[in-house]
Amino acid sequence: MKKIKVFAVFSCLVLLFLSACNASGGNTKIQLAEVTRSLFYAPQYVALENGFFEEEGLDVELQTTWGGDTTMTALLSDGADIALVGSETSIYVYAQDSKDYAVNFAQLTQTDGTFLVAKEPMPDFTWEDLRGSDFLGQRVGGMPQMVGEYVLKQHGIDPHADLNLSQNIDFANIPGAFASGDYDFVQLFEPTASVFEAEGTGHIVASFGEESGKVPYTVFMTKESYMKENEETLQKFTRAVYKAQQWVQEHSAEEIAEVIQPYFEETDLETLASSIDRYKSQGSFATDPILDEKEWNNLKAIMDEAGELPEADVPYEELVNTKIAEEVINN
Numbered sequence: 633m634k635k636i637k638v639f640a641v642f643s644c645l646v647l648l649f650l651s652a653c654n655a656s657g658g659n660t661k662i663q664l665a666e667v668t669r670s671l672f673y674a675p676q677y678v679a680l681e682n683g684f685f686e687e688e689g690l691d692v693e694l695q696t697t698w699g700g701d702t703t704m705t706a707l708l709s710d711g712a713d714i715a716l717v718g719s720e721t722s723i724y725v726y727a728q729d730s731k732d733y734a735v736n737f738a739q740l741t742q743t744d745g746t747f748l749v750a751k752e753p754m755p756d757f758t759w760e761d762l763r764g765s766d767f768l769g770q771r772v773g774g775m776p777q778m779v780g781e782y783v784l785k786q787h788g789i790d791p792h793a794d795l796n797l798s799q800n801i802d803f804a805n806i807p808g809a810f811a812s813g814d815y816d817f818v819q820l821f822e823p824t825a826s827v828f829e830a831e832g833t834g835h836i837v838a839s840f841g842e843e844s845g846k847v848p849y850t851v852f853m854t855k856e857s858y859m860k861e862n863e864e865t866l867q868k869f870t871r872a873v874y875k876a877q878q879w880v881q882e883h884s885a886e887e888i889a890e891v892i893q894p895y896f897e898e899t900d901l902e903t904l905a906s907s908i909d910r911y912k913s914q915g916s917f918a919t920d921p922i923l924d925e926k927e928w929n930n931l932k933a934i935m936d937e938a939g940e941l942p943e944a945d946v947p948y949e950e951l952v953n954t955k956i957a958e959e960v961i962n963n
Contacts, residue, residue, distance in 0.1 A: 640886050654867040658885040659691035664710035665779060667703045668803065669696050669895065670905050671822045672745040673850065675917055679876035687875075688868035699803060707734060713858060714869065715742060718775040719848040719923070720935060722951050727942035735859055738852040738870045738921035740877075743841035744779040745817040745849065745916055746770075749810070757863040759787035764921040765816040767795040770802055776840075778938040780819050782889045783843040785937060810834065820925055822907035823899050830903065842914050847930045848923045849916075859953065870921050871960045880917055885909035903906060928952060 662685075665671060679685055685692045695712070697703040700721045707715040708725070715734070722734040754761065762784065769791070770776035777799070781791045791797055801809045810818040811833050819840065822827065828834035852873065859866060880888055889904035896904060911917060928948045935941040 640945075657925045659686065659689050660868075660871050661691045661693065662714060662869065663712045664692050664694050665697045665703050665715045665717075666694060667696075667700055667715070667850070668698060670745070671892075671896065671899075671904065672741055672916065673716065673879045673912070674778050674888055674892055674908055675740060675873065675876040676893045678879055678888065679872045681891050681894065682876065682879065684872035684875045684879075685869070688872045690865070690868055690872065691789070700736050700771075700910040704734065707853070707855065708732070714852055714854045715861075715949065716850060716852055719853070719928075719931060720773075720775055720778070720940070721822065722851075722853055723932075723935070723942065723946045724773075726946055726951055727944055730857050733852045733951070735834055735856050735953050736848065736851040736853045736923055736951060737859065737866060738873050739848050739850075739918045739923040739927075739957075740852060740873070741850040741916055741919075742846045742918040742927065743775065743842050743849060743914060743916045744847065745821050745911065746776050746780065747825045748838045748840065749818050749821070749825050749828060749909075750821050750837045751810075751816055751834060753835050754837050754902070759789060759838075762789050762817060765795055765815060767791070767797050767804060768801065768810050768813070768815040768818040769797050769799045770806070770819055772799055773938075773940050774803075775847075776819055778934050778940060779840050779844045779849075779930075782934045782937045783840050786843070811926045817942070822910060826903050826907045826910070826928045827899070828928075832850060835943065836943040839910075841916050843886075843910075844934070845930060846915075846927050847934060848927045850921060852921075863956070866956050870956050873921055874957075874960050877917065878918055880912075881919055885912060890905040920961055920962070922954050923952050923957075924954075 651680050703715050703717045704721050706712040715725040742748045784791045793857050885908040888908050925948050
């Protein structure tokens with residue numbers, strides 16, 4: 633009698649365990665922090681919405697951490713397992729002699745994602761038109777600002793001497809400040825740039841992505857310790873990202889817009905599609921997750937031009953892991 637009772641209890645426990653596994657799908661949980669919610673990250677949302685992570689046995693929970701500093705704090709304090717953020721942040725962390733620094737392992741975007749937007753229509757725009765203008769810039773030390781300064785200097789414009797440059801507005805409040813203020817120019821991401829153009833609030837006159845060339849603008853990174861302990865999980869994550877990158881390349885802007893619209897409910901499909909098409913046409917979405925050394929050196933050149941590159945060496949071999957991405961692509 634006792635044996636039957638014990639067996640019955642054991643059977644119930646097994647059933648409860650199996651039920652719990654089925655409820656969660658038995659997937660490995662990953663906390664993913666994105667630096668902002670941006671159409672620029674379309675392949676990431678495609679991977680989430682099309683179930684590419686689930687196909688790899690991963691349960692990815694996305695959180696938007698709004699800013700490079702807060703995103704890296706989340707990663708380094710174990711508030712996130714993986715961060716999608718500008719690769720310059722890994723350089724800043726490494727330069728602080730971090731014992732458990734961040735390693736870039738999968739690239740998502742390969743150009744700057746901002747556009748130069750003017751308050752008034754400028755069909756004959758030249759870069760010389762910026763001289764003496766009131767320019768609403770991005771955060772000091774962030775990729776948008778550094779790339780912006782790099783491009784301006786390539787065109788003979790000193791952003792600190794030739795512009796009335798303002799950099800005191802938080803990233804999230806820049807569009808509103810431009811719309812309501814007396815600024816002549818601003819750097820904006822999509823779909824905000826296209827929305828402003830449709831409303832007549834601003835007019836796109838140039839692309840910083842086209843002007844600056846390829847750079848590891850937004851990258852998935854994780855702590856070195858997490859990478860050592862979870863290489864198989866990172867392979868699965870990278871494989872899902874690669875699937876999404878290929879899917880984006882093979883499908884139209886309209887099809888991509890339909891998939892990712894849940895992440896941009898306040899933006900209509902037509903605007904989403906036109907913005908995605910703008911990014912696709914200038915090659916902003918990386919076609920594979922490999923961050924190559926040429927792009928890394930371009931990043932360092934941009935940071936150096938902006939005076940933000942640390943004096944200590946920032947070795948590609950330590951801060952970038954291409955092994956995972958290469959194995960994913962080859963297999």
